[in-house]
Amino acid sequence: MNSRHLSRGGAPWFPIMGEYHFSRYPAAEWREELLKMRAGGVGVVAAYVFWNIHEEVRGRYLWSGDHDLRRFLQLCSEVGLDVVVRIGPWGHGESRYGGFPDWLMAADCEPRTDDPRYLALVRPWFEQIGAQLRGLTRAGGGPIVAVQVENELYDQPGHLLTIKRLARECGIDAPLWTATGWGHAQLPPGEVLPVFGGYSEAAWDTAHDGWPAQSRAHYFFGPGRDDDSIGADLRETGTAPGEATGRPASASGGEEHLADYPFATCELGGGMYTSYHRRAIVAARDLAALAMVKLGSGSSWQGYYLYHGASQKIGELSTLQESHATGYPNDCPVVNYDFQAPLGEYGQFRDSYRHLRLQHLWLATDGAALATMSLVMPDDAPSDTADRASLRWAVRSDGESGFLFVNNHQPVETLPAHDDVRFAITIGGRELLVPSRPVSIPSGGYFAWPLNRPLGGTLLRWASAQVVCVLDGPEPVLVLTQTAGLPVELALDAATVTSVDGPATAARLGDDVVLSALVPGLDCLLRVAAPDGTTTRVLILDEETALAAVRAHVAGQDRLVVCDSPVVPDGDHLVVYGDAPLRVFPPLPVPLGTGRTRPPAPAEVTHLAKAGPPRAPVIDEATGRASAPVDADFDNAAVHHLTVPEEAFDGDEELLLRLDWTGDVGRAYVDGRLVADQFWYGPVWEIGLRRFRDEVVQHGLELRLLPLGPDAPVYLSPEVRRNVGPGGLVELRSATLVPVTRTVLTAAQA
Known part of the structure; x- marks a missing residue:
C-alpha cells in the first residue's frame, strides 16, 4: 500500500466491495446470493459479525446454521470472493445497541473504552471469532484480506489500537486493518487504513422536507473524503444531521493527515434504509452517479453499504433492531433491512445492480x-x-x-x-x-x-x-x-x-x-x-x-452475454432469472437456449377487519422524532388473510408476494410469528416466501396495515407525499404471487 493505491502480488489493486450480512440471511441461500454479487462485479464481501446475534445469552455462542461464520467464509472462498470481516465489537448496522448484547449493556463497565472490565468481556468474544477464522486468514490461504475494528469511533485512537492488538492475540489477523474515518476520526497513525462513506440520502436525518444538505457534496468532484454527517446522530460533537458544511468535497478541510493513505471507501450508499420518521426513495442513477463521482475524485477502493439487503433477526430475548426504546435516535423496522440495495432483502435484482455493474466491468479492466x-x-x-x-x-x-x-x-x-x-x-x-x-x-x-x-x-x-x-x-x-x-x-x-x-x-x-x-x-x-x-x-x-451485459467465460471463450433478465455465471453454467432472450458476443457456434417464467397469480385475500382512525403521532422526547407503532397499536390495523397454494411454489425457487398498498406501517405474520414488516414509503412491498414455504402453505399469511395520518411527522418523497389525502389512508390494492424462475444453461465447448 502507498498513498495512492493498494497493491496485490506486486501490482496495483482496485477492490470492489459489497456489504452482505450473512447472519441476517438464510444459510441455504448464501451461495446463490454470493454468485449474484460476483456477477455484479463485486470481488470483496464485507460482513459484520454482530455480537448480539452470536451471543445473545452470555456464554452461549451460536455458530451454526444462519450463524455459521466459518461456513460463510468458506463459501466466499469457493466462489472466488475475498472478505473484509467487521469484528466490532460495536458495529452499528442499525442493530440493537449497535450489536452489543443486552447483558453487556447491563455489565459494570465502560463499553468502547480501555476499561479492563470491558476488555475482559471482549476477549472471550474475540477468541470465539478467532476460532471461526482459524485457517481462513490470508496467511492460511483463506479469503480474509482485511479486518475492520470498531465502527464510527472518532475520538479514541488508543482504544482502536488496543482492540487491534487484542484481536491479533485472539487469532484474528489480515494483511489490512481498517477503521472508519468519517466524523474527523482520530485514528492511530500507521495502524489502520481510514475508510470513508457517502450516501445520497440519510434516514438518520430529521424529518425536514427536502434533501439532506450534506448529501449534495457527494455529487461534486474533489479530494475531500470525510462526510461528517454519517453517525452524527450518535456523536456528542460534529456536524448535526442535515447541517451543511457549505462546501463540496473539493474544499473539505482538515484532511491533511489523510495524504499518507489511499482514498478507500466502505460505505458508499448502496441505497438507504427507512427509519420511521424519514422514508426516502433512492433511485438507481442517484447511486451510480455518486459512485462515479467518487471514482473521479480519487477513490481506489469502492465499498458499498449495503450491496445486499437482509432481514433483522428476532432474538430469543428481544427484537434486535435499533430503536428509540434502546435510547437510539432512529426507530427502524423490526425485520426489514432491505436498504433499497442493488440486491434486495430476498435477493431481488434492482435497477441499481445493472448501473453499478457497468462501472464494475470497467474497473475490472482499467481499475x-x-x-x-x-x-x-x-x-x-x-x-x-x-x-x-x-x-x-x-x-x-x-x-x-x-x-x-x-x-x-x-x-x-x-x-x-x-x-x-x-x-x-x-x-x-x-x-x-x-x-x-x-x-x-x-x-x-x-x-x-x-x-x-x-x-x-x-x-x-x-x-x-x-x-x-x-x-x-x-x-x-x-x-x-x-x-x-x-x-x-x-x-x-x-x-x-x-x-x-x-x-x-x-x-x-x-x-x-x-x-x-x-x-x-x-x-x-x-x-x-x-x-x-x-x-x-x-x-x-x-x-x-x-x-444488460454480463461478462462470462462461455464455450471456452471470454464473451459478453446480453440479456434483459438477470444472468449469473456459475462455472460453466449461466443461471438466468427470467425468460428474456440472450444475445452473445462473440456469437456462439450453437444457440444457448433461453430462460423461462411462470405467470404471476393473484393471492386469495380475505378481509378480516377494517382499520381504525390513524394513530396520533408519538414523539420521542430525547430526539424530537416520531416513534414507530408498538405491538398494541396493531390491534387497530386493517387485517387481511392471504392464502398461498402449494402449487405456487416450484422446487427451491423464490416466490415473491408483491403487495401494492398504502398506509403507515405494515406487518406480515405466519402462524402468529412476525416474518416481515415495512414502513410504507411508496414502492410495492415484496416478501420472499421461500424461507417460510411449509408454514405459509399450511397457515397462510396475515397482514396488518396501519393507516397514515395526514399530519404524520414523517418525511416521504414528494411524489409519494402528495398521495396522502386529508383523511389519511390505508389500502391494499393488490396482492400478487410472482415466481422467480431460475434456468441453468450450459453451452457446449466450441
Missing part, C-alpha cells in the same frame, strides 16, 4: 491503472454545494493517460443541461480537445471517457464513450458504450494506425484520425490495425445494451 492516477481539478470547479449552474467535471491522470469524468446528476434538485460543451485537457505533453465538436450534456448525464488509452499497438487519444471491458482472445475486443445519449467518436493517433475497418466515417484532424457516424449496438464493430501488425477490435454498445 489497476485508474488506481495509480491522481485527481486534476479544473480551475473553474464549483466551490459551493449550492451551485447548480456549473458543469461538474474532473480528470484522473498519471501524466500520460487518464480519464475524463463528468457528472450532471444529483437527486431531488434537477441540474440543467449544458450546451456547446467541449473539454480542453493537457495530458501526455499535448492538449486534447474532446470531443471534436461541441455537444450538449443533458441533465442527468454522468460518465467517464478514456484519454490516451493504449489499444493494442494503437493509441486511442480519446473516445466520447465509456469503457465497458476488454474481452480476451487472440484478437482482443475493447468494448465501449455510448453515454448520456451523446454522439460517439473515437480519436486515434494517426501514427499508430494503418487501417480501420467497420461502420465509421474517418477524418484526419491534425495528428489524429477521428472516427464518427457510429451507430452503437452489438453490430457496431471496428477492426483497428497498427503498424506493428497487431489488430484490435472495438465494439461500441448503446446504453441499454451495455446495462
Whole structure:
C-alpha cells in the first residue's frame, strides 16, 4: 500500500466491495446470493459479525446454521470472493445497541473504552471469532484480506489500537486493518487504513422536507473524503444531521493527515434504509452517479453499504433492531433491512445492480491503472454545494493517460443541461480537445471517457464513450458504450494506425484520425490495425445494451452475454432469472437456449377487519422524532388473510408476494410469528416466501396495515407525499404471487 493505491502480488489493486450480512440471511441461500454479487462485479464481501446475534445469552455462542461464520467464509472462498470481516465489537448496522448484547449493556463497565472490565468481556468474544477464522486468514490461504475494528469511533485512537492488538492475540489477523474515518476520526497513525462513506440520502436525518444538505457534496468532484454527517446522530460533537458544511468535497478541510493513505471507501450508499420518521426513495442513477463521482475524485477502493439487503433477526430475548426504546435516535423496522440495495432483502435484482455493474466491468479492466492516477481539478470547479449552474467535471491522470469524468446528476434538485460543451485537457505533453465538436450534456448525464488509452499497438487519444471491458482472445475486443445519449467518436493517433475497418466515417484532424457516424449496438464493430501488425477490435454498445451485459467465460471463450433478465455465471453454467432472450458476443457456434417464467397469480385475500382512525403521532422526547407503532397499536390495523397454494411454489425457487398498498406501517405474520414488516414509503412491498414455504402453505399469511395520518411527522418523497389525502389512508390494492424462475444453461465447448 502507498498513498495512492493498494497493491496485490506486486501490482496495483482496485477492490470492489459489497456489504452482505450473512447472519441476517438464510444459510441455504448464501451461495446463490454470493454468485449474484460476483456477477455484479463485486470481488470483496464485507460482513459484520454482530455480537448480539452470536451471543445473545452470555456464554452461549451460536455458530451454526444462519450463524455459521466459518461456513460463510468458506463459501466466499469457493466462489472466488475475498472478505473484509467487521469484528466490532460495536458495529452499528442499525442493530440493537449497535450489536452489543443486552447483558453487556447491563455489565459494570465502560463499553468502547480501555476499561479492563470491558476488555475482559471482549476477549472471550474475540477468541470465539478467532476460532471461526482459524485457517481462513490470508496467511492460511483463506479469503480474509482485511479486518475492520470498531465502527464510527472518532475520538479514541488508543482504544482502536488496543482492540487491534487484542484481536491479533485472539487469532484474528489480515494483511489490512481498517477503521472508519468519517466524523474527523482520530485514528492511530500507521495502524489502520481510514475508510470513508457517502450516501445520497440519510434516514438518520430529521424529518425536514427536502434533501439532506450534506448529501449534495457527494455529487461534486474533489479530494475531500470525510462526510461528517454519517453517525452524527450518535456523536456528542460534529456536524448535526442535515447541517451543511457549505462546501463540496473539493474544499473539505482538515484532511491533511489523510495524504499518507489511499482514498478507500466502505460505505458508499448502496441505497438507504427507512427509519420511521424519514422514508426516502433512492433511485438507481442517484447511486451510480455518486459512485462515479467518487471514482473521479480519487477513490481506489469502492465499498458499498449495503450491496445486499437482509432481514433483522428476532432474538430469543428481544427484537434486535435499533430503536428509540434502546435510547437510539432512529426507530427502524423490526425485520426489514432491505436498504433499497442493488440486491434486495430476498435477493431481488434492482435497477441499481445493472448501473453499478457497468462501472464494475470497467474497473475490472482499467481499475489497476485508474488506481495509480491522481485527481486534476479544473480551475473553474464549483466551490459551493449550492451551485447548480456549473458543469461538474474532473480528470484522473498519471501524466500520460487518464480519464475524463463528468457528472450532471444529483437527486431531488434537477441540474440543467449544458450546451456547446467541449473539454480542453493537457495530458501526455499535448492538449486534447474532446470531443471534436461541441455537444450538449443533458441533465442527468454522468460518465467517464478514456484519454490516451493504449489499444493494442494503437493509441486511442480519446473516445466520447465509456469503457465497458476488454474481452480476451487472440484478437482482443475493447468494448465501449455510448453515454448520456451523446454522439460517439473515437480519436486515434494517426501514427499508430494503418487501417480501420467497420461502420465509421474517418477524418484526419491534425495528428489524429477521428472516427464518427457510429451507430452503437452489438453490430457496431471496428477492426483497428497498427503498424506493428497487431489488430484490435472495438465494439461500441448503446446504453441499454451495455446495462444488460454480463461478462462470462462461455464455450471456452471470454464473451459478453446480453440479456434483459438477470444472468449469473456459475462455472460453466449461466443461471438466468427470467425468460428474456440472450444475445452473445462473440456469437456462439450453437444457440444457448433461453430462460423461462411462470405467470404471476393473484393471492386469495380475505378481509378480516377494517382499520381504525390513524394513530396520533408519538414523539420521542430525547430526539424530537416520531416513534414507530408498538405491538398494541396493531390491534387497530386493517387485517387481511392471504392464502398461498402449494402449487405456487416450484422446487427451491423464490416466490415473491408483491403487495401494492398504502398506509403507515405494515406487518406480515405466519402462524402468529412476525416474518416481515415495512414502513410504507411508496414502492410495492415484496416478501420472499421461500424461507417460510411449509408454514405459509399450511397457515397462510396475515397482514396488518396501519393507516397514515395526514399530519404524520414523517418525511416521504414528494411524489409519494402528495398521495396522502386529508383523511389519511390505508389500502391494499393488490396482492400478487410472482415466481422467480431460475434456468441453468450450459453451452457446449466450441
